[in-house]
Amino acid sequence: MAAVEIKNLSKAFGSLKVLDDISLKINEGENVVVFGRSGTGKSVLLKCMVRLLEPDSGEIFIEGQDVLKLPVNKLNGIRKYIGFLFQSSALYDSMSVRENLEFPLMRNFSFTPAERERKVKSVLEKVSLEDSIDKMPAELSGGMKKRIGLARTIITEPKLILYDEPTTGLDPITTKEISQLIVELQKDLNTTSIIVTHDLICARIIASHAVVLNDGKIRFEGNLESLTTQDDPFLKDFFTNEIIEAKNGRI
Amino acid sequence: MANNSQEKLTRSIADRRLNEFFSTIAGLTIFSFEFLKNVFLPPYEFGEIRKHMDELGVKTLPIVSVTGFIIGLVLAMQSQPVMARFGAEAFLPSMVALSVVRELGPVITALIFAGRVSSGIGAELGSMRVTEQIDAMEVSAINPFKFLVVTRVLACTIILPVLTLYVIFLAILGGYLAIFLSKGINFELYTNSVVNSLQFSDIVPGIAKTFFFGYIVGIVGAYKGYYTENGTVGVGRASTSSVVIASLIILVADMVLGKLTVALWS
Ligand SMILES: Nc1ncnc2c1ncn2[C@@H]1O[C@H](COP(=O)(O)OP(=O)(O)OP(=O)(O)O)[C@@H](O)[C@H]1O
Ligand SMILES: [Mg+2]
Numbered sequence: 001m002a003a004v005e006i007k008n009l010s011k012a013f014g015s016l017k018v019l020d021d022i023s024l025k026i027n028e029g030e031n032v033v034v035f036g037r038s039g040t041g042k043s044v045l046l047k048c049m050v051r052l053l054e055p056d057s058g059e060i061f062i063e064g065q066d067v068l069k070l071p072v073n074k075l076n077g078i079r080k081y082i083g084f085l086f087q088s089s090a091l092y093d094s095m096s097v098r099e100n101l102e103f104p105l106m107r108n109f110s111f112t113p114a115e116r117e118r119k120v121k122s123v124l125e126k127v128s129l130e131d132s133i134d135k136m137p138a139e140l141s142g143g144m145k146k147r148i149g150l151a152r153t154i155i156t157e158p159k160l161i162l163y164d165e166p167t168t169g170l171d172p173i174t175t176k177e178i179s180q181l182i183v184e185l186q187k188d189l190n191t192t193s194i195i196v197t198h199d200l201i202c203a204r205i206i207a208s209h210a211v212v213l214n215d216g217k218i219r220f221e222g223n224l225e226s227l228t229t230q231d232d233p234f235l236k237d238f239f240t241n242e243i244i245e246a247k248n249g250r251i
Numbered sequence: 252m253a254n255n256s257q258e259k260l261t262r263s264i265a266d267r268r269l270n271e272f273f274s275t276i277a278g279l280t281i282f283s284f285e286f287l288k289n290v291f292l293p294p295y296e297f298g299e300i301r302k303h304m305d306e307l308g309v310k311t312l313p314i315v316s317v318t319g320f321i322i323g324l325v326l327a328m329q330s331q332p333v334m335a336r337f338g339a340e341a342f343l344p345s346m347v348a349l350s351v352v353r354e355l356g357p358v359i360t361a362l363i364f365a366g367r368v369s370s371g372i373g374a375e376l377g378s379m380r381v382t383e384q385i386d387a388m389e390v391s392a393i394n395p396f397k398f399l400v401v402t403r404v405l406a407c408t409i410i411l412p413v414l415t416l417y418v419i420f421l422a423i424l425g426g427y428l429a430i431f432l433s434k435g436i437n438f439e440l441y442t443n444s445v446v447n448s449l450q451f452s453d454i455v456p457g458i459a460k461t462f463f464f465g466y467i468v469g470i471v472g473a474y475k476g477y478y479t480e481n482g483t484v485g486v487g488r489a490s491t492s493s494v495v496i497a498s499l500i501i502l503v504a505d506m507v508l509g510k511l512t513v514a515l516w517s
Contacts, residue, residue, distance in 0.1 A: 050390045076392035084390040090383040094375075104391040107294070156391075 001064060003028040003160055003192040004049070009058030011044055018044050019055070020216030031186055031193045033203040033224065035238070036213035042196040043087055045213070046162045049194075050084055051075060062160065080108050083158035087165050087196075089149035091137040097124075097148055098133050104156050123151040126181055128174075143170045150178065154185060161185070163195040167202045179205035200239070212238070275474075275496055282474045286404060289397045296402050303406035311367050311414060318363060319418035322355055323347060323425025331433060340434075344441050345448030347426035352449060352457045356419040358505050361464035364411055365497040369472035372403055373493035376476025377486035385477070400477060404469035411465030412458055419457075456512040463508070464501050471497040 004026040011019040018041035026032050036042050047053040049060055051067055060067050062078055070078070092100050101120045105111055111119070124130045127147035137145060150166055166182065167175040179202045185191050197203055203210065203224060210227050212220040212235065220227060220235055228239050327347050334340050376399060379385050388395040423445055430436045475493040479485040 047386075052386050052390060076394075079390055079392040082390065084387070086383050086387060088383050090387040092379075092384050092387070093382075104393070107393050108391070 001028065002026060003030070003062070004194070005059075005061040006049070007059040007061075009045075009048060009055050009060065011041070011048055011053065011055045017216050019048070022058070022213075022216075022218055024211065024218065024221070026192060026194065028192055029186065029190045030209060031182070031195065031207040032209045032211060033207045034194060034196045034211045034213060035198070035203075036196075037238070040213045041216060042213060043164055046084070046164055046194065046196060049162060050079060050082055080156070081159045083153040083156065083161035083191075085149055085153045085161070085163045085166055087168075089145040091140075091145055091148055091152070093137045095137075096133075097129075097135050097137070097140075100137070100148065101152050101155050104152065109156065119155055123155045126154070127151045128177070143174065146170065147174070147178070150181075157189055159189075159191055161191055161193045163193060163197075165196055165198070167197060167199050172201070175199060175202055176205065178202070182206050272496075275492075278478070279470065279474055282477075283470060285396060286401060286470060289394070289401050290405070292394075292397065294397075296398060299398065299402040300406050300409075303403050304410050307368060307406055307410050308414075310371070311364060314367065315360060315363060315414055315418055316421060318359060319356070319421030320425040322359060322418070323351060323422030323427075324429045325425075326350060326355065326422070327426040327429035328433075331430070341444075343430055344426065344436075344444040348423055348445040348448055349453060351419050351422040351426070352453050354457075354505075354509075356422055357415050357457050357461045357464065358501070360415045360418045361411060361461060361468070361501045362498055364407075364414065364465070365468045365471075365501060366494050368407060369468045369493040369497040370490040372407075372469065372472030373476040373479075374486055374490040376400070376403075376473055377479035377489040378483075380477060380479045381482050381486060396477075400473040403473055404466060407469030408462055408465040411468065412461040415458060415461045452516050456508070456516070460505065460508045463504060467500050467504065468497050471500065 002025045004024075006022060006024040009019055009022045010017070022045070034042050034045070044053060048055045049062070049067070055068065058068075062082070065074075065078065067075060067078060092103065095103065098120055101123060102116055105116050105119065120133070121130065124133060127150055129144060129147055129151070132140060132144060132148070137148070140148060146166070146169060150163075153161060153163075161182075163182070167178050170178065182193060182195065183206055186193060193206070195203070195206055208224050210220070210222065210224040211218060212227070214234060220230065220232070227235065230236065327343060330346060331340065331343060334343050334346065376385070379399070385395045385399065388398060427436070427438065427441050430441065431438075472493040475489040475496070476486075479489045481488075
């Protein structure tokens, strides 16, 4: 069974059609990267999937259930097993790093304080920020916020994770570490991931499958390696710059 | 010609304001139903409610203390010559007590509370909205309405009556100071006439309405903040407009409730 299946999804803001009849199927345990120019609706697509935004039409099946038709309590039952990394990190600024990480654990799961502590320490170690445990979000740099956001996303060990630009603004080394972390999660927990990114290095490490959005439509879907050898002028143009950047990143 | 278009502009602004006001009232009503729906749902988040009560207390205590004392002091000072002219000086303590308990204490405390707290809640929830923190709670399957709105509104509803009692107490002390300074009245005599003049029917409606005022302050700030749009500009707008709206509702409600208690009690 597909972990996620999107059928004929459309979403417009006023007269601006952001998603136009999108269909997409993602298998369980698969990592898929989503590319697209800034403002094409990548974030909107992810938000529709967890119903932070209500699409205008279409269906989204997660675990075989149409999330757009579920009542709130059932929807929350599914959301518990979905991780969502916001492009803006969205850390709770009135809470310390520790409280940020404990927050999703305390309310939906019944862990003992000792188990929680262990989980907090372990995810912080994964994003190499053990020292920041008692800091407030305002004291963190942009990249650190991103990594704490990532830690908060994976702490509940979700089955499906939606990453909105997990490595944007990070240095090449941290980018690689984070990308490897995403791969590890997929191997260890068999998570399904959808990763919005502009970063070809990150994409190559994480995924073999890619989707390119443009003008509200899916412009390309398929193997990541074949993506850079397409004849489509848009894709060529889009990825030449990326490839140069990727190469520079590697040197 | 220019005059005409000026007039049109003024009218359209007035129209928009009025529309905004009524749509806010409609929105607030729906929001209140949402509040009622959520307030009895577990988990009750007592810890959060207590935390907010502490914060509200710390935030408002200094200003409210000064105001309370000064209301009583000025009221007695200003009224004394008038009362003396009518030969009613002996009633001065009762007058201070009654005005403070029935009207000035509750309303002025509520207005100050609105200024301090409604704007704070509006700004806090507003910035949580625009930085996607509320969305983040929602996707973690945590009900942000319960966690953020219900706890704050409850804290306001509980704490304002307490603050009002405290303000009334200080105002009566302030009244004593004014009368003492001019007449050298004995404290026991003063408190006796204060206590004797106050009846149950003065205190209960006076305090009862402050629960409602507290609720208004909380719900208006929360409503404006929770539905903030347009980034940081929106946060500023949510914060100021919640003070204006909360104060207006408090004043109107005070008038209506005043009429109602008179009708019920006599
Ligand atoms: N809440 C909203 N109201 C109105 N328009 C919106 C809203 N959210 C997004 N949009 C519009 O939808 C379009 C897609 O936005 P989205 O955030 O999905 O872009 P994106 O592909 O994630 O871009 P980026 O790579 O820069 O993050 C944009 O044109 C944006 O203006
Ligand atoms: Mg985006």
